[in-house]
Amino acid sequence: MKTLELKIPPPIVTALVGAAMWVAAQRLGAVHSTGSLRFTIAVVCAALGFIVAFAGFLAFRRAKTTVDAIHPEAASSVVTSGVYSYTRNPMYLGLTAVLVGWAVWLSVPWVFLGPFALMLFLTRFQIIPEERAMSSKFGPDYDGYRKRVRRWL
Numbered sequence: 001m002k003t004l005e006l007k008i009p010p011p012i013v014t015a016l017v018g019a020a021m022w023v024a025a026q027r028l029g030a031v032h033s034t035g036s037l038r039f040t041i042a043v044v045c046a047a048l049g050f051i052v053a054f055a056g057f058l059a060f061r062r063a064k065t066t067v068d069a070i071h072p073e074a075a076s077s078v079v080t081s082g083v084y085s086y087t088r089n090p091m092y093l094g095l096t097a098v099l100v101g102w103a104v105w106l107s108v109p110w111v112f113l114g115p116f117a118l119m120l121f122l123t124r125f126q127i128i129p130e131e132r133a134m135s136s137k138f139g140p141d142y143d144g145y146r147k148r149v150r151r152w153l
Helices: 010-028 035-062 090-106 109-138 140-148
Strands: none
Touching: 010 090, 010 109, 035 090, 090 109, 109 140
């Protein structure tokens, strides 16, 4: 099943899952909830997601390493500071949080499977292959980091 490994950029996967969630919401019908509370929760989740993802992106830029998710072997360093001291995948965590906000906004219980599906897809087809590449390239430095910091949270 390696055919999908490192093939689809994670933002595109996220957009596809988000679109599928929207289609499902249209077909299944929303649960009526208070508009302002739903809006607030959705915005907070999405905003936190963008902040975490952007913090990860900035840390990579500061370290002058690639953010190209399709070619992890092009990485020039292991980033372990800032948000990377809490999660090894803040950009993916951020994308998932954005989808949680989208699910809250759509207000259909079944669409909460979308963020979970994204996590499963990213873990199998993006993160695990990235970890192999990083371990191969950086050896004990990366392996030690993996032992200290969780994959998601």
